[in-house]
Amino acid sequence: MAQVPVTEGVFTWPSESPQLIGSRCVTCGNHMFPVQQGCPKCTGAETEEVLLGRRGTLWTWTVQGFPPKAPPYAGDVDPKTFKAFGVGYVELPGQLKIESRLTEADPEKLKIGMEMEMVIVPLSTDANGNEVVTFAFAPVA
């Protein structure tokens, strides 16, 4: 089955070590994600594209315990088969905090401050039979 990204321009794909694509303000150096024009920190209008770090620490988290509404959600919403998934903010040193799915959904195994690494995970299957993938962060073993 072919793999396709949930969107272009948010993370590098295909890649052996995928990275999120963000912006950096050329005036003040502030990082932004996803790519955007205009800096919310210094109000500067010029930004440049930058690849973000792949590792960071878990700043906070929750567990999505019920199927989201579809649309917009593309994943499994069948209450019989839906699996809860983790969601958190991962702090990338010197850059910013990224909101992301987490590969871990067990509250006992999620701890604020734990080391995390970016991965690509399957999300759904599209009309052409391709596997749609998105980004997530996984605890570093």
Add this chain to the structure above:
Amino acid sequence: MTTEVAIVGIGMHEFGRTEGVSGMDQGVIAVRRACADAGVSWEDMQFAFGGSMAAGAADTMVSLLGLTGLQFINVANGCATGGSALFSAYNTIRSGVFDLGIAVGFDKHERGAFRVNTKGSGLGDWYGASGLALTTQFFGMKINRYMHEYGISQSTLAKVSEKAFRNGAMNPMAWRRKPISEEEVLNSAMLSYPLTQYMFCSPGEGGVALILARADKAHLYTDKPIFLKAAVVRSRRFGSFEVLAPSIALEHNAGPTVDASKAAFEMAGMGPKDMDLAQLQDTESGAEVMHMAENGFCEHGEQEFMIQAGETEIGGKFPVNTDGGCLANGEPIGASGLRQVYENVLQLRGQAGARQVPNDPKTAYTHVYGAPGISGVTILSR
């Protein structure tokens, strides 16, 4: 010299689910009740500000209320729609343009968690497709971090809900009027860790209308005018942690609630210790806990003791969400902020019935918070 402003009439359509009555019709009923309360007719209204998120353009209600030619301005400002309508009405009278007008908010939402319009919120389709476009996740993540930093317990979150449903049971306008115990709250379905089903409010229906007048003419309409001492709306600043944010800055800003609260106290010439009661945004029970500190009513972490000791109960030192809050009333976005003011007017008039705060309260505070990082605060006094 600006003119002082008084609330001289209040009207509400019951919150909850009202089959067969549109959101707009609920707004119209609220307007009629507010007019009756003030002893005025719709023809007396010189201006109106109104809004809803999901129930239509407010100004079309003139075809139901009467085509009097008044100035009617629609307000659409997310969760601060009602607060923004009130802010606009307040300043219209303060500036001396008109003497008597109305702020109205109403809504009617589909069941279940809000379906976020990612495009309308400036977010890519991938965000919703990936399962991140849920406001509930933000609330779970904000309180989880807060509990980690300040030692708030799960029991305290549950006690906030227990109080809300107990207060709601004494409010004939509330949606949820059955008390739910702390244990039941803790044992209900875990929706977004650490928040369970009964710790969350639900999108709902309802309408509220408030009639405002120049303070020096308030006696024409009521013998119990309630004075609006401050109405403030603030948006987020860089570094604050807000709902529906694909990323946040490393540096920290305390957020729009802190800004709105400070500005409101300054405008009123009062401080947190001068307030006798408050209605604070409780989208979920953790929000009420955090908003107690963000609005200046305690230090971060003190809520654990205060709530466990019952200080925020109706008979406690500082009653919070006396009408059951969003938890017991649900959240019709356009009306929610105005509901808080409606409740405070009842409390200051001494008309809150079974849930009346004792000892003749003289001042009251409201705070609304919502997407995409916006807060509205009002301060009322007798």
